[in-house]
Amino acid sequence: MTLFRSRVGRFLIASLITVVSYTVFTGPSFAADIYIAPDGNDRNPGSRERPLATLEAARNKVRGMRGAVTVFLRKGTYMLSKPLVFGPEDSRSDGQTLTFKSYPGEKVTISGAAVVAVKWQEYKGNVKKAAITGDYIFDQLFIAKKKLHMARYPNFDPAASHFGGYSADVLSAAKINSWKKPEGAFIHAMHKHEWGDYHYRVTGKSTDTTLALEGGYQNNRQMGMHDKYRFIENVLEELDAPDEWYYDAGSRTLYAYAPDAPVVLTPQIRHLFEFRGSAEKPVRNIHIEGLELTHTLRTFMETREPLLRSDWAIYRGGAVILEGTENCAIRKCHFNATGGNGVFFSNYNRGGEVSGCHFDETGASAVCFVGDPAAVRSPSFEYNQSVPYDRMDKTPGPKTTNYPAQCRVYDNLMHGLGRVEKQIAGVEISMSMDITVSHNTIYNIPRAGINVSEGTWGGHVIEFNDVFDTVLETGDHGSFNSWGRDRFWHPVREKMDSLAAAHPELILLDAGKAIIIRNNRFRCDHGWDIDLDDGSSNYHIYNNLCLNGGLKLREGFQRVVENNIMVNNSFHPHVWFAQSGDVFRKNIVTKPYAPIRVNEWGKEVDYNLFPDEQALEKARQSGTDAHSLAGDPMFEDAAKGDYRVKPGSPALKIGFVNFPMDQFGVVSPELKSLAAHVPSPVIKNVADGKTASETAWLGGKLRNVSGLGDRSAYGLPDEKGVVVEAAPENSILARAGMKPGDVIRVLNHRDIANVTELMDVFQEINWMGEGEVAFFRNQAMQKLKVSFK
Template sequence: MTTTNRSLLSLCSVLALATAAVAVEYVVSPVGDDAAAGSAAAPWRTLSHAATVMQPGDRCLIRGGTYCESVVLKEIAGTAEKPIRFAAWPGETPVFSGCDVVAGWERVEGDIWKHRCEWSLGDFNQMLINGRPGVEARWPNKNNDDLLDWEGQAFKACKQDDALVCPELPERPDGYWQGAVLWVMGGAKWTSWSVVVENYDAATKTLSFPNAGKNTRNGWRFMGLTRPQGGYFYLKGGKAEIDAPGEWFYDEAEKTLYLQVPAGADANALTIEFQRRRSALTLERCRHVQISGLHILAATVNILNSEDCLLQGLRVLHQGNLRGGNTSYGLGASLGSRLGGERNILRDSEIACCAGDGVSVSGTRNSIINCWIHDTDYTGSYDTPIRLAGQEHLVSHCSLHDTGRDCMLPGGQAHIIQYNDISRMGRICHDLGATYVCASDGGGTEFRFNWCHDNAAHGTRMGIYLDNFTSNYFVYRNVVWNINGCDIRLNRPGQNNHVINNSMLGKAGNWGRWPSDWLYHCSYVNNAVIGVIADHYNAIFVANRYNIPKEQLNSDTFMDFQAGQGEGLVVPGITGDKPGLGAYEPGDTWRAGHDFTKSPQPEYRLADTPLRNLVAHGSFQWSRYHGKLGPWVPTGAKTAKIIWGPGGITECYTTRDTIVGAGLELAGDEPSGVEQELPALRSNQDYEYIIWLKLIDGAKLDIALYEDGKLVAEAAEDRADGVWRQLFLRYRSSNAPGAHRIAINKSGAGKAFVDDVSFAGMVKGMEPRLPGQVPVAPPPPKRPPLPRRTAPLLVQRLSEGYPAAAELVQENPDRSKADGEPARAWLAHHDGVLRVKIEIPLSKAPQLDGQNQWTKTDGVELCFADADNNAQHPTFILHGFPDGAYESSTEAGAPASTAAKLATAASFRATVNANGWTAEWTVPLTVVAIPTADGTDIRFNIGVFRREKRQWLQWAGTGAQTWRVDQAAIIRLE
């Protein structure tokens, strides 16, 4: 009996403890009351109140309806086993809105109404009309709902960089546009810029802003205003510009909203909302909090300085708008959602329709998984669907598409970007990629198993784009198509960038500004390419297959293209034992992009490859170290410090004391240096330890490698001539490697400058090609450029023949005068046909060997596009050769079907003589939908390649390819 009583007592105690630990479920409703019990029958009103009550393991269900509150949850903490959860009531949709409904409108006149409104977000104001964004009063009017279609007004090259002249501006009095915001996309169109207009001259139709550049917060302004290609713009004005349905304006002085509704409509019969809060939901310094199933309207959702939190199943629309007035490369404001802290996750969510970023990620080991992010950056800036900073983030199984510029900016280190479907980048800007990094140390970031396709930009187009001065990236198992430019681009200089087992349905290449630019320990290995990969003197090319027929590899067949099994080079950690060529191996069925019907469970796991650079902070600009030495330990006199070199990627490294950005300076008369412990080395592995250095005033420098405290290898440099050069040593690890440490030591007087330190393994068959750089002195002064062709060339209407005066084709791409006798060109037009004749002088007759290839054999090219800046038009290219053969190229993005029609409709004739040859084209412009009326402007350029001198001439130097007609000149049909 005693035993029974004790057992019952024990059971009661256990039940009591269990009851005390049971999680509690609360309910919140838009019609609730925070003074109620928080139950389904008596719900609370706000999440903020619920958060003050909830304990680890509790759940709050959120009833459907609209919540007009800005929720900030601070220092709320669950545990890994018992997270605090906020979730939508099953089958219902709670909407957290940054807007308040505006009701009680008064008619002003006709279809224009007004409403007294006591709140304003200033530059961030936004109006929604029946759930769709209105348009802040502007000229010219916007006639469609596509946020990424500016519908701007074209302008021609201006004479000064602080005034825009446009004869098409409407008749308005002097000073009318003062205070309006001018948005411009001009010149090379890398990015937009905006400025507040300071004055308007009605007689000359001139918008001026002479003082705006003095106070800019965003760097270079007014790009392209004086460039010959002009651009397009629009103006956000005052309430007097309200003249179309959906246009609105907030008068700050009157505290009044003005709106034009559709003809005959009653504003009070519409649902009109005006943004009042910029953030709907923020987790700040929280741990193990989970939020799911919410819709966010006209506001952001943010995780800041938090750990192990989850956002799932969200729909975030119209999260940020911007009036502008002080923008260039950056918008100067964060408009998108933010994910910061450590180990936080955003997944299974949609983010769409934002003027800036979709989501920006910082901190460490955060993840974006299975998300659909689209229609971002409708300002045309350097904002993007996903922006990464920090380290070790995972972006997996996402669909990113339709954005003003790039679809991803993966700054920071050691990220994994995988299984993403990335497309329709470049809806507004030019010269960009699906992903884009520049002057960046990726710290081993991996782009893998992605689809990148359909670059919508005009001008230079890339897929995966590693721009100048970029290092430590892996690009493997990706498929890239319909880029109409360069599928995977490694710009120079670069280091430790590896492109392995990708399928490229176009071509790949590199570009740099200086002949000595290196691609040291950069490789293209096991790639399948429809075109070719451009060569470089010290990049590594192994087991790539070029010129694959399109019938075998195209956008319909790339998953089935599994060629060359066993022909590829084995790259440990990246390929299997018998690799093939391209992205897919036999048995692979992987797909990219989001799928809300499935929930992938990816893990953060970097490839275990010896190619990885083991040096942390080797570029001295990892942001986590905030400009400090971080893992580098100063030694000797301890004079080591981080410095920043002036200029960016357009200035040569010979002009500064860093390769780019940050670097290391060692100074003083006493020996001084730095050292760093390395991660564990692989057994029996060949490694290379390299630095870039510059010595002055008698300084000497050596690098050393220690194992278990013992010196095992060293190298030295004593040429203190102020020239950047590479210092390296090679080392093979033992069967059982010990603890390794690298050191950099300066001795002697003077200074030593160090940058881009690397300690990476070498794979047999893809060893670095030495030297990394032939040391060069600072380049001699450039030849002075020839004057730009700012005025259109008038093309006469002639039924036959040509005008007497010839145009000289004599410019190098940098606009300097080329050596030798120039080529000469004549232009005329008649009945919709453009005629061009070009005489190319040579020292002897051109070779006719039947192997025609542009920039390899003698040839001429015509490049042209409609100059209407109010829309994007393709650029067409025609190549002609001395044997009479010609071709129509899609290199500049012309649709293949239209290019084929042009090839059929155009005609070409070549005449060879003892001292050169003559080329003559007839081009029916209507075939490519270019108007032929008098006064039609056409972007135009001529290119000539002279094989005997390997000389590339342009009629108008573009600084790049001849087909960059937006940087060339204009012809006008008379």
């Protein structure tokens, strides 16, 4: 009996081992690693010895497998003719993550380009041509790893301040007349006020000296092209410089200046990876790791969707697009010369992550979070739009769950962004909630490093980032920028004042959760270090080192700014609301405050450290800073970037607390070794205390436009004009229709740069007592026929 039981036991154990072995090693739920290689075969099993050839085959094979699966890509370049799409059928249960990653120690490139063989023939001088067989998109051209330039005017100049070269005569009659066949060319231009950019496709000639254009929808504040900052590309007659090229689609002929390779690469697709799910059926637990992603099409002509009332329009796509996902991640990837955005989180996403990545030379933004406008209650889509109070949905928060939330962007290096589009950011956040942006290094970009487009719906944490060399090709912006043109917003300030006063409950209907900005280092030499513009509300800003541009709070509510350091600059409060609830305390400023049209100074402005007694006294004349002090903050070692204050500093007496100076930016050793370092500012003698002088005129007061603060406050394209400081009710100035805050730019068809020019022109019309004035009011140019009698 015992022997029988032993034999039965051994038989059962052996049977069990056989069953387990079949399940683990041969069954359909086998959870081993999968391999693919450029020289693999999709009929192979996907083992290390017999790898698959394509990512698509690996994705399909994994669908029948349980457990955590890693798809290893062996070294080489994988050319995709269409994006790899993950749908709900690819979702993985918690603990059974699917990861596509490079094999350890091997470089893997995912390219959206086609390899085109070319046989060069002589054409003219250094320019050669090649007949192209097959249907290809020629949007960008790469020879080896070098990206060439479309034939352009003016020629590319890396030292140029805008677009790599610009010229005011791009649309001159003479230039247009010199082009025989400009169809398919592109005009790229800055916004007239430098608030981003515009792009147009040339569809032909209207006359010999005018072009027919389509486009110009890429900016949500329509004001037209800049007069100077513009260029044209994709014109055969402009093929006159090394590394330029042109493709004639009609004759299928490729032209290039001194090409030196038998093959070229030309991108064919906009996206490399697509995650396509929904809130009801999400794509879950899929990761992309350790890949170089490159060669995607430019998308500037697809950038047309307005982002509520911000200045932005957007294209919902990128080298990687995620829509309808949960717990999906992009890690340790190199986004190299992508034509548009890097990573785009569209609509419903939860628990998404971008970490350890390097974004370099992207056409647009690095990482975008953009929700569904249908999730916004009573949305408006342009600066001048508003929803009447009696038709407004007054329920707080979002209407649906179709937006990104609980996502993070951590330890990423972002630089050389916006090589095509200029209304971009390192990280863009719109119609999202609870996004964490932490330990990123962002620099060398045309606009903001981090941008929050509106107050919907807050909860973001912006911390330990290193952001510098920003706003390089645009204006009136900051290293961090935000808008808050939410439900309470109205383009006419007087109406918005009365609406907010009568219905303060509207203020935080959208910005319901505080946005935290802490422990960052910002430096902007062409704007503000921190710029809270147009209605930005519900912020807590503390422990930030601002190295040049200072901090601006334009009209908004419920902002607490404390324990920050502003080197070579100060606090810029602009056009505040009554009862704003704003707090500015325990900060170190190194210049006098620079207020513009602030009549009521919020909840508390006190316990701050000023550079000298004159700056402090000037603040106290406005009724602030009763307990503030003045004096040398006694920085530990400013030359080496250590702005902690020493024992005995007067800053400690007003409650300032030191915070770490060595935790900004990326943390991974590899990215640290690649990142540039923020330039240390030279501490300036900033105790000037000077303001623009005032001039009495027609019973009111005028002053010259002065500095970037005025340009931002009044929405000006430059720093020219005359500000109406006061226009009492019975004054001639008021009877003429002028109001405080108007900025006079033109009088009787003569441009007005300053008070002196205004007086000179006025003398010419004084005897008639009437004329025409053009001026900015509510950030828009207006005209009046006026009487000065």
